[in-house]
Amino acid sequence: GSGEQAAHAAAWWQGERDTLLRLAHERTPRYVYHLPTVRAQARRVKSLKAVDRVHYAVKANTHPGILKVLAEEGFAFECVSPGELATVAAAVPTDVPLLFTPNFASRRDFEAALQTRATITIDALHPIEHWGDMFTGRDIVLRVDLGRGLGHHDKVKTGGTGSKFGVPVEHVDRFLRLADAAGARVIGLHAHLGSGILDAAHWGEVYAQLAALAERIGTISVLNIGGGLGVPSHPGETALDMAALDRVLTSVRQAYPQFQLWMEPGRYLVADAGVLLAKVTQEKEKGANVRYLGLDTGMNSLIRPALYDAWHEIANLTRLDEPATTMYQVVGPICESGDILGSDRRLPESKEDDVVLVAQGGAYGAVMASHYNLRDAADEVLLP
Ligand code: LLP
Secondary structure, three states: OOHHHHOOOOOHHHHOHHHHHHHHHHOOOEEEEEHHHHHHHHHHHHOOOOOOEEEEEHHHOOOHHHHHHHHHOOOEEEEOOHHHHHHHHHHOOOOOOEEEOOOOOOHHHHHHHHOOOOEEEEOOHHHHHHOHHHHOOOEEEEEEEOOOOOOOOHHHEOOOOOOOOOEEHHHHHHHHHHHHHHOOEEEEEEOOOEOOEOOOHHHHHHHHHHHHHHHHHOOOOEEEOOOOEOOOOOOOOOOOOHHHHHHHHHHHHHHOOOOEEEEOOOHHHHHHHEEEEEEEEEEEEEOOOEEEEEEOOOOOOOOHHHHHOOOOOEEEOOOOOOOOOEEEEEEOOOOOOOOEEEEEEEEOOOOOOOEEEEOOOOOOOHHHOOOHHHOOOOEEEEEO
16 A cells, blocks of 8 residues: 555554454454554563553553453553443452542542552542541552643643642642541652653653652652553654653652652553454545545544544555555544544545554544444454
């Protein structure tokens, strides 16, 4: 192929084309997850020698087969709801550490989490002020808002007054007094500034800021510098340099060696491992040169293009070897003008029932799917 079809020349799915075509002919829409890619990404993260414990942020993809692989690779797990905690508990061994890192969770959610072995992260004054008795005798982690956010889109930046996450630094002392009154021990500080970050220096800055705050507090033994590790999506973006990240973290730990270092990446582990398979339903022309290519699923299966203008590579798997001659607006069947999977994509001249692959669907794909228009959900298949 040429043009956009060749953007990620080394993608696993090109080698699995026949299997994917067979799976798509059985059924679409369908997510397919390539476990060897999950393992390869897991090992890249595990190569960070400066990090003591890595939690997989399961919000990115909760498929039990993926949770099992990551448990085998030595990951702990970060959950944000009782549902995620229950799914993880059912999939991984009972000695694997868990983190509960919710936002605006109810008292009942905290009560459910306290029944599990999860370490609880609190990101507001309210729980410790109003439900303090729940945390008596507990070790807790405090999520702070360092005052700025980062990420691939404004909607995924999680710092600053425009974001609902974390306790602002100026309220930290109040939080500590309330925790003390409740008889809870604040043993960790946490910050997560956003998602889809490709600059290794970022996590060093977060560690240094948290460490300076922790030294002032005195009881802190753990610093959780969050997730957010990005993967290149647009052609031309450069991958996160993991060796550089390890150097950055190693050097900042030399300045503050007294803390354990935790992280919680989601996307990095699973994004490239998943593809969404769909079939062409119809074609439509409008005006002189606008051509719509309709698929049997859209924003109901993968909302990222509609929600964040996210760019996902799209390929016609049936015609992978044909020249990309035609500019398409690739859309789904949902009754919204925003139901677009890819704008201005050069693809081979495509026909009804061709199999179309949407790449990088392993993170925030199936987990964010909806029932809108009462369309059936894509199912999920694992390739071992
Ligand atoms: N830790 C916390 C506290 C988080 O809020 C998140 C993501 C993560 C870790 C994992 O971030 P990751 O490593 O996956 O970037 N739906 C959006 C991403 C939202 C991320 C929400 N929080 C997307 O599709 O881009």
